[in-house]
Amino acid sequence: MKQYYIKTFGCQMNVYDSHRIAGILNDLGMREAASAKQADLIVFNTCHIREKATEKLFSDLGRICEIKQERALAGKDTVIGVVGCVVQAEDEQIAQRARFVDFALGPLTYHRLPEILKNLDRRHSRTIIDTEFPAESKFDFLPANQSSGACSFLAIQEGCNNFCTYCVVPYTRGIETSRPVGEVLSEARKLVAEGTLEINLLGQNVNSYHGEDENGTERDLAYLLHRLNEIDGLERIRYTTSYPADVTNDLIDCHRSIKKLMPYLHLPVQSGSDTILKAMNRRHTAAQYLDIIARLKEANPLLGFSSDFIVGFPGETDRDFEATLNLVDKVKFIQAFSFKYSRRPGTPAAEMPCQIEEKVKKERLQILQDKLFSYQLKFNRDSIGKTMPVLFENRGRHPGQLTGRTPYMQNLYAKADKSLLNKIIRVRIKDATMNALSGEITEEQQHGRNFI
Ligand code: 5AD
Ligand code: SF4
Numbered sequence: 108m109k110q111y112y113i114k115t116f117g118c119q120m121n122v123y124d125s126h127r128i129a130g131i132l133n134d135l136g137m138r139e140a141a142s143a144k145q146a147d148l149i150v151f152n153t154c155h156i157r158e159k160a161t162e163k164l165f166s167d168l169g170r171i172c173e174i175k176q177e178r179a180l181a182g183k184d185t186v187i188g189v190v191g192c193v194v195q196a197e198d199e200q201i202a203q204r205a206r207f208v209d210f211a212l213g214p215l216t217y218h219r220l221p222e223i224l225k226n227l228d229r230r231h232s233r234t235i236i237d238t239e240f241p242a243e244s245k246f247d248f249l250p251a252n253q254s255s256g257a258c259s260f261l262a263i264q265e266g267c268n269n270f271c272t273y274c275v276v277p278y279t280r281g282i283e284t285s286r287p288v289g290e291v292l293s294e295a296r297k298l299v300a301e302g303t304l305e306i307n308l309l310g311q312n313v314n315s316y317h318g319e320d321e322n323g324t325e326r327d328l329a330y331l332l333h334r335l336n337e338i339d340g341l342e343r344i345r346y347t348t349s350y351p352a353d354v355t356n357d358l359i360d361c362h363r364s365i366k367k368l369m370p371y372l373h374l375p376v377q378s379g380s381d382t383i384l385k386a387m388n389r390r391h392t393a394a395q396y397l398d399i400i401a402r403l404k405e406a407n408p409l410l411g412f413s414s415d416f417i418v419g420f421p422g423e424t425d426r427d428f429e430a431t432l433n434l435v436d437k438v439k440f441i442q443a444f445s446f447k448y449s450r451r452p453g454t455p456a457a458e459m460p461c462q463i464e465e466k467v468k469k470e471r472l473q474i475l476q477d478k479l480f481s482y483q484l485k486f487n488r489d490s491i492g493k494t495m496p497v498l499f500e501n502r503g504r505h506p507g508q509l510t511g512r513t514p515y516m517q518n519l520y521a522k523a524d525k526s527l528l529n530k531i532i533r534v535r536i537k538d539a540t541m542n543a544l545s546g547e548i549t550e551e552q553q554h555g556r557n558f559i
Contacts, residue, residue, distance in 0.1 A: 109137045112146035116164065117154025119347065120280075120309050121191055123260040124214060125152045127249050128190065131220050134250045143174055148186045148224075153193035155275050157449040161193055168205045175207055186210075186227065190217050192279035195238050196453070202234040213238040214280055215265075218245035240281045252294050254301035257500055257529040258512070261298065263291050263318065263331065264310030269350060271377070272388045272455040273417060273448060276311050283311075285318035288326050288334065295335055302529060305343035305369075305498055306335065314349040314358055329357035336365045342531055343498065343514070347373045348415075352390035354399050363406040369514045370407055371441070374399070375415035379434030380427035383420050386459070393434055400438055411441035411486065411515050418475055419448040419468030421459035428471050435478050441486040441515060443479040447472050480541055487517060487539035495519075497534045497546065499527050513544065521546040 111132045115125040128150060129139065140146040149171055154160040168189070175185040188210045189201055195213040202211070210223050216237045223235055252261070266281040267274075295306055308331075310316060316328040328346065335344055344367045351374055361368055374396075378384055381392045391399075403410055416431060435443075447468040450457045490513070497519050499511035509523040511532075520543060521534055527548070534546035 109147040110140035110145055111137045111148040111150065112140045112143045113150045113152060114143070114167070115152045116160055117152075117156065117191070119260060119307070120214075120262060120265070120311065121152050121154060123262050123309055124191065124217065125150075126255055126260070127252060128152070128217055128220065130250045130253055131218070133253075135221060135224070143171060144178070147184065148188065149174070150188045150190060153189060153191035155192035155196050155279050155451075157446060158451070159449070161197065164189075164193055165204060168208070172205070172207050186224070188212070188220075188223075190214070192275065194236070195279040196275060198236045198238050202236060206234070208234050210235040211237075213240075215240055215245060218248035244284070244286070246286055246290065251297060254298045254303045257303060257498055258305040258307065259298045259303040260307050260309050261291065261294055262286070262309045263328075264313050264316045267311040268315075269312060269390070270388060272386065272459075273420065273451065275451045275454060278453060280311055283315060285310075285316050287318045288320040288331060291318065291331060292334055292338075295338055295341065299338055299340045304341070304529070304531060305345070306341060308335075308344070308346040310346075311348065312350045312353065313346050314355075315353045327355065327357065329355060329361050332358075332361045332365055332368060336367050341367065343367060343369055345369050345371070349374050350390075351376065351396050351399055354403070356402075359399075359402050359406050362403055362410060369516075370409040371411050371413070371515045372403065373413045373415075376434065377415060377417050378420065378423070378427065379431035380423070381430075383423055383427045386422060387417075387420060387456070393430060397434070397437060412438055413442035413516075414438070414440050414444075416443060416445040416475060416479075417448050418445065418471040419463035421448070421456055421463065422461040423448075423463055423471075428475075431475065432478060435475070435482070439482045439486075440479060442483055445472060445475050445479060484539075484541045486515075487541060487544060490515075490517065490536045490544055491539055492536065494533050494535045495546075496531050497521070498531045499523060499529065502528070517544050518542060519544040519546050521548055523548050 113125045115121050143149050153164050178185045186209045189208050190212045191214050194211040198211055211234055216239055264285045266283045267276045268283045270277050314328045317325050320326045376396050379393045495513045497511040497513055499509040501510045503510045503520045507522055508520055510520045513519055534548055536544050536546050538545045
């Protein structure tokens with residue numbers, strides 16, 4: 108039996124895509140290898156969002172080339188494939204800089220993998236490239252999504268029409284498309300039947316979802332959340348990533364009425380300065396963002412927020428940066444991702460004047476992260492003494508330990524019997540750092556009684 112190894116870079120959508128690619132390969136009778144060295148097929152699922160991600164790909168590909176050569180000396184063939192957003196943007200560069208790559212597929216064409224593998228004549232051909240934006244939906248061709256344990260991702264929307272001036276996504280993932288309601292619901296039911304308790308709905312702009320229902324009527328994310336709420340056995344629902352200007356009143360209301368919706372929302376703001384938000388082509392101001400947060404909090408006072416930030420966008424002054432710091436002080440994000448602006452070829456911001464010096468970007472990132480981390484640590488420390496339902500997903504590093512997630516996506520570890528794996532258990536929080544909580548399970552729960 109042939110073995111495959113998939114290395115994933117980037118966002119949760121890529122994690123989901125890799126899972127679907129594994130599904131294709133399993134269907135072809137292959138199985139997952141323990142490491143790249145044992146694999147007959149090595150797939151790199153790539154990210155193009157920032158410069159560093161692309162450079163990392165090429166350095167990792169160099170190492171994979173060595174593995175291919177070592178295996179060749181032992182008389183073993185290795186097929187190397189690159190998929191994902193870097194392919195969409197830099198297919199020629201891959202073909203030139205890494206000639207040993209056998210095939211390269213964009214994020215919207217990986218359903219063609221079986222055909223590509225069948226036609227692969229590695230001895231004669233150069234890299235096979237397929238970066239079409241196809242008319243068909245890949246979801247119509249992929250084998251059914253398999254549950255990946257108690258928590259599963261489910262892509263409901265892909266691509267983006269927002270064209271933020273710094274971002275490559277509209278060019279790599281294409282324009283926005285939504286999967287039909289019926290298709291999403293049947294995938295969700297299947298995942299739950301296979302043991303999924305938590306579904307994380309994915310999309311680059313997930314809250315602009317507009318899939319057709321069974322009668323051909325266009326429905327939004329709020330409608331879909333209500334339908335998902337009806338699925339017995341589904342305990343937790345999340346959705347990511349949302350665009351502030353597309354947060355509707357109905358969606359806000361879901362946070363009041365749908366108890367399965369976790370009290371944690373990732374809502375990227377990028378900057379707290381209206382000048383910069385405008386230059387970024389964001390369709391919201393800082394005040395509008397804060398208003399959305401206030402209305403969401405009114406719907407569910409327990410909601411915690413996370414966000415993405417970019418520092419050093421072209422033209423960002425000290426005052427603009429201060430406005431970002433002020434916004435952080437107002438929202439007190441419980442988690443956040445912050446990045447130095449990275450100039451991406453082909454995007455409007457790359458051509459803007461007043462690019463910011465690396466040194467300034469670095470300083471601003473440090474200041475912002477110190478602030479963000481302090482709020483994250485405070486939130487985690489404030490959890491000490493509370494009891495929270497935790498979905499245990501994995502075994503911990505130490506024997507007798509399990510790890511899981513709280514409703515707020517905090518990582519938690521606790522001494523717990525392995526029978527509690529893939530269950531939601533009440534845990535008393537004992538200690539906290541910035542990145543993890545530790546907890547204690549009551550005696551009754553340890554013995555499998557009184558589950559939530
Ligand atoms: N430079 C830095 N960060 C970026 N992001 C997207 N494009 C860039 C870029 N060119 C960040 C945004 C986005 C997250 C996924 O990545 O904050 O929300
Ligand atoms: Fe990129 Fe903006 Fe679309 Fe997010 S909303 S994927 S940052 S273009």
